[in-house]
Amino acid sequence: MKHIVVIGAGPAGMLAAGTAAEQGARVTLLEKMNKPGRKLVITGKGRCNITNLKNWEEFSPHVHPVNRYFKPAFYHFSSEDTVRFFNGIGLPTLLERGSRIYPASERAFDVADALVQWLERLGVDVQCNTRVTGFVTEPGTSSRIKAVRVARNSDSRPRNFSEAVTLPDGADENSTRGTTGEGSASAGEGSASAGEEWEIAADHFILATGGKTYPGTGSTGDGYAFALALGHRVEPLFPTLTALMPVRYDMRLKGIQLRNVGLELVVNGVVKQAEEGELFFTDLGIEGPIGFRVSRNAVIALNSGQQVALHLNLKPALTREQLLRRWERESDRKPEPEQKGEPVRQVGAKQGSSAVDALKLRGFMPGGLVGPFTKYVTESGMHPVDAMQQWVFPITSCEGWRRAVVTAGGISMKEVDSKTMQSRLVENLSFAGEVLDLDADSGGYNLQVAFATGRLAGSCVPK
Ligand SMILES: Cc1cc2nc3c(=O)[nH]c(=O)nc-3n(C[C@H](O)[C@H](O)[C@H](O)COP(=O)(O)OP(=O)(O)OC[C@H]3O[C@@H](n4cnc5c(N)ncnc54)[C@H](O)[C@@H]3O)c2cc1C
Structure with missing residues (x-):
């Protein structure tokens, strides 16, 4: 034997x-x-x-x-x-x-x-x-x-x-x-x-x-x-199958889980992979099913010294025009009575007509996302509709x-x-x-x- x-x-x-x-x-x-x-x-x-x-x-x-x-x-x-x-x-x-x-x-x-x-x-x-x-x-x-x-x-x-x-x-x-x-x-x-x-x-x-x-x-x-x-x-x-850490990661994102979102892996400015599904923000960065799915190619690119970014699309099911129309419809609406007392924070003020308040953003994303998103719109100078469909996270490292x-x-x-x-x-x-x-x-x-x-x-x- x-x-x-x-x-x-x-x-x-x-x-x-x-x-x-x-x-x-x-x-x-x-x-x-x-x-x-x-x-x-x-x-x-x-x-x-x-x-x-x-x-x-x-x-x-x-x-x-x-x-x-x-x-x-x-x-x-x-x-x-x-x-x-x-x-x-x-x-x-x-x-x-x-x-x-x-x-x-x-x-x-x-x-x-x-x-x-x-x-x-x-x-x-x-x-x-x-x-x-x-x-x-x-x-x-x-x-x-x-x-x-x-x-x-x-x-x-x-x-x-x-x-x-x-x-x-x-x-x-x-x-x-x-x-x-x-x-x-x-x-x-x-x-x-x-x-x-x-x-x-x-x-x-x-x-x-x-x-x-x-x-x-x-x-x-x-x-x-x-x-x-x-x-x-x-x-x-x-x-x-690992978390990807964005540059100057906003820790307020930690714990937010998003469903039905789009994620593109962009290497040296070129889209290498596109996924849709669930994404999680954790203490380690961006992960969850679609984060993991792009992580293999992202780590290969990081290891070879290439520039890596993740582009998050919060509304992948809508075209820009559809989202813009919805955005403008929301602008005409009055805040809900229970929200009236909340302080209104101006976002994207540089864009004039695209200026937006935090209350309005809540109609488009989970509450926890509003603060970090507001910061991103302010810093990038993007129209909120564009930022919602292309929130760019430059990636520095992986777990x-x-x-x-x-x-x-x-x-x-x-x-x-x-x-x-x-x-x-x-x-x-x-x-x-x-x-x-x-x-x-x-x-x-x-x-x-x-x-x-x-x-x-x-x-x-x-x-
Ligand atoms: C958190 C987590 C969740 C996961 N979830 C899933 C899932 O749901 N589905 C899925 O398909 N995959 C999942 N995976 C991946 C999966 O667990 C691994 O791919 C799988 O366990 C690999 O099996 P393996 O037997 O090759 O190695 P391992 O499971 O790593 O086993 C290797 C064994 O060898 C022993 N060993 C190592 N060196 C020595 C030594 N010198 N002498 C004696 N013994 C030694 C180790 O102690 C260990 O017990 C997950 C992995 C992790 C970390």
């Missing part, structure tokens, strides 16, 4: 481990945190958007940077297979907004629990608080792994899944790793070791250590250093690893056989999940990438 070691008990590693066990392998799953799936339990705001029920044609545009590398894994284990799989292991699911799948209980903890119980039933040896610190290759060759080196984390207290997950602030933010020698990677957050290190030998290894966002969940980017040490190329890493949702970049798919997830360089190594140079939009796509690549890696291990 072959012995398979899987590194990282996130969704990708758990699927890989269980699948390899189903094939008859003896499987050891190593996890440095005190429980498997620490990131999984915070997904989807604690509800876990498990997958997105689309066929390949509709799913693939949401996968980056080169979706064809994900195609074999998706065909091997599609979104429909994911739903069938979870229902089969005792987790009922529900469908939302046409294609998004959640656990019927709407508790991400239940997804992690279901996976852990599945692993238990299959006899997978799950070793938590066990941090892989490096790989040991066969003497005289770097293309075959003999063992992983592991260390015990000092915090080995058993905990329940349902315990609240607290994320330490800023752990490991901006850490970078260059090319290192074999086994020189260290495990960042939660890495306090009791000093003892030992080796676990196996026939085959699956690396599923995730990305490096939300490092408090255990995903601190260790796998990239391991892959580099084994000779693999790691494409440049950057945070995606980094600490609170970005996903890591883009990673182990180059050019060096991975996407039909098996096996390394093209190291004969007994496979990869799965976010550690790879595959990332996706928000909406259940990233977990599908993790589940499908994990499933494929686990099913292709040597028998």
Whole structure:
């Protein structure tokens, strides 16, 4: 019986481990945190958007940077297979907004629990608080792994899944790793070791250590250093599905959520992407579904030194003429009786006929937006109607690893056989999940990438 070691008990590693066990392998799953799936339990705001029920044609545009590398894994284990799989292991699911799948209980903890119980039933040896610190290759060759080196984390207290997950602030933010020698990677957050290190030998290894966002969940980017040490190329890493911080951000915007608005990503003065939907202003800047959707291209542009701006359209359903007519109609109206006592603040006074008061603006936008919008109109000298359809936010930076949702970049798919997830360089190594140079939009796509690549890696291990 072959012995398979899987590194990282996130969704990708758990699927890989269980699948390899189903094939008859003896499987050891190593996890440095005190429980498997620490990131999984915070997904989807604690509800876990498990997958997105689309066929390949509709799913693939949401996968980056080169979706064809994900195609074999998706065909091997599609979104429909994911739903069938979870229902089969005792987790009922529900469908939302046409294609998004959640656990019927709407508790991400239940997804992690279901996976852990599945692993238990299959006899997978799950070793938590066990941090892989490096790989040991066969003497005289770097293309075959003999063992992983592991260390015990000092915090080995058993905990329940349902315990609240607290994320330490800023752990490991901006850490970078260059090319290192074999086994020189260290495990960042939660890495306090009791000093003892030992080796676990196996026939085959699956690396599923995730990305490096939300490092408090255990995903601190260790796998990239391991892959580099084994000779693999790691494409440049950057945070995606992340908040974008405007220049001189008006903190009064914090907490405002907008529906049915338009957002354009403008790079060096050219519109690169246009989206419509929900946008949130938070303490970190502009985020929410459409903020996240443009964030990948925005971060790429920022990283290459280009000028980035977001143009917010508060009234995308109206033409300028329609909005202007509405605006002028409102001008003729008298303020509502209950509003009479409120002080009238003049806005856009430079425009003469376009001068507007705060009361009037309330007919066009949520109250919390009026102050910041008034400031913008005053400073820009724009007509309020134009400002409503093109509120320009120059962007300075993005939120980094600490609170970005996903890591883009990673182990180059050019060096991975996407039909098996096996390394093209190291004969007994496979990869799965976010550690790879595959990332996706928000909406259940990233977990599908993790589940499908994990499933494929686990099913292709040597028998
Ligand atoms: C706040 C948030 C919400 C999200 N919501 C959704 C959502 O609703 N739907 C969706 O599709 N995606 C969502 N995602 C993205 C999704 O969670 C990830 O893409 C997915 O978890 C990646 O799975 P993975 O198994 O590759 O990596 P991870 O989940 O990161 O798991 C990797 C595991 O490896 C372990 N590990 C790392 N290094 C070592 C080491 N040296 N030794 C031993 N173990 C190690 C880590 O502790 C971790 O448990 C969300 C992400 C975040 C941060």
